[in-house]
Amino acid sequence: MARAATTSDVFNAVAEPQRREILALLRAGERSVTELAQELGMTQPGASKHLRVLREVGLVRDRKVGKQRLYGLDARGLRPVHEWTGGFERFWNESFDRLDEYVRDLKQAQQEE
Amino acid sequence: MARAATTSDVFNAVAEPQRREILALLRAGERSVTELAQELGMTQPGASKHLRVLREVGLVRDRKVGKQRLYGLDARGLRPVHEWTGGFERFWNESFDRLDEYVRDLKQAQQEE
DNA sequence: TTGACGCATGCCCATATGGGAATATGATTG
DNA sequence: CAATCATATTCCCATATGGGCATGCGTCAA
Numbered sequence: 001m002a003r004a005a006t007t008s009d010v011f012n013a014v015a016e017p018q019r020r021e022i023l024a025l026l027r028a029g030e031r032s033v034t035e036l037a038q039e040l041g042m043t044q045p046g047a048s049k050h051l052r053v054l055r056e057v058g059l060v061r062d063r064k065v066g067k068q069r070l071y072g073l074d075a076r077g078l079r080p081v082h083e084w085t086g087g088f089e090r091f092w093n094e095s096f097d098r099l100d101e102y103v104r105d106l107k108q109a110q111q112e113e
Numbered sequence: 114m115a116r117a118a119t120t121s122d123v124f125n126a127v128a129e130p131q132r133r134e135i136l137a138l139l140r141a142g143e144r145s146v147t148e149l150a151q152e153l154g155m156t157q158p159g160a161s162k163h164l165r166v167l168r169e170v171g172l173v174r175d176r177k178v179g180k181q182r183l184y185g186l187d188a189r190g191l192r193p194v195h196e197w198t199g200g201f202e203r204f205w206n207e208s209f210d211r212l213d214e215y216v217r218d219l220k221q222a223q224q225e226e
Numbered sequence: 227t228t229g230a231c232g233c234a235t236g237c238c239c240a241t242a243t244g245g246g247a248a249t250a251t252g253a254t255t256g
Numbered sequence: 257c258a259a260t261c262a263t264a265t266t267c268c269c270a271t272a273t274g275g276g277c278a279t280g281c282g283t284c285a286a
Contacts, residue, residue: 002241003116003273004129015128016117016244020197027204033263046245048264067253067262075204082198084133089195091140091188115271116243129274146233159275161234180232180283228286235280243272250265256258 007056010077014059018042019050023059026073033069119166123190126170131155132163136172139186146182 006012014020021040025031031039037047051071054060058077063070119125127133134153138144144152150160164184167173171190176183 002239002275003119003243005242006116006244011128011130011133015124017124018244020124023201027201034261043246044263045247045265049244052264064253067260069263073201073204075201078198078201079205082195082202085191085195085198088136088140088186088188088191091186092192114244115269116273118272119274131274147231156276157233158235158277162274165234177283182233229284230286231282231284233281233283235278237276237278239275241273243270245269246267248265248267251263252261253263254259254261256260 007053010057010059010081013053013057014078014081016050016053018046019054022047022050022054023073023075023078026060026071030063030070030072033071036071120169123170123172123194126166126172127191127194129163129166131159132167135160135163135167136186136188136191139173139184143176143183143185146184149184 004012006016014023018040022036025036025039033047033051034044036042036051037044040047042050051060051062055062055071059074060071061074063072117125119129127136131153135149138149138152146160146164147157149155149164150157153160155163164173164175168175168184172187173184174187176185
């Protein structure tokens with residue numbers, strides 16, 4: 001099968017560093033493709049492609065303004081990701097005396113291999 | 114270049130649905146590879162491969178117990194993902210009267226295309 | 227030592243990139 | 257209509273899967 005299509009869900013769309021940069025930049029407001037490309041140091045086609053992915057999963061919206069196309073953030077799709085990871089919060093906050101002990105045991109066990 | 118290696122960072126590792134299932138299941142406690150495979154309906158090699166990815170990005174720890182290998186959750190790596198998405202919280206919570214209006218404008222603009 | 231069991235790997239395949247370059251598409255202006 | 261600007265697409269390539277299957281490897285029991 002190969003990997004899931006990056007356009008299939010938000011998790012995949014956000015797995016790409018440059019796309020995360022785009023989203024971060026769009027927090028400051030709408031941008032045209034060229035502006036995005038310049039500010040993030042990518043080519044215009046490159047920006048377009050990433051924007052397409054983001055658009056298809058609904059993380060950005062585009063709007064035509066003259067011959068430009070302004071892209072804006074629609075972060076609602078990130079909420080599921082935030083909530084999913086949030087479901088693990090108690091695990092990374094777990095009292096470290098227990099976690100550290102656990103990790104220590106692991107290392108010891110591995111040394112004994 | 115092709116896509117970034119899934120073992121390169123947590124975002125990629127978590128982009129795979131089955132790997133998210135594994136992590137979710139491990140919240141209930143350590144599991145052997147076979148147990149995981151059975152409970153999630155995947156083959157043993159399949160489980161092993163996903164576990165390897167998770168291990169390489171540090172989301173799980175393994176421990177030898179007899180001829181079994183117990184995998185346990187180490188969710189600390191998920192924190193950056195949670196925080197990154199958290200940086201968009203105010204955008205998805207943004208007063209919907211404004212967002213809805215924005216979206217409405219977008220749709221209208223698109224119909225006029 | 228020989229099996230049997232539990233996992234990890236290696237192979238092969240089909241698929242989905244992400245990047246670069248060239249080009250098609252759309253829209254605006256003269 | 258022609259020229260130009262802003263984007264989107266298309267090709268082509270190298271790479272990284274994820275899945276299925278067979279197999280190697282380490283461990284424990286008889």
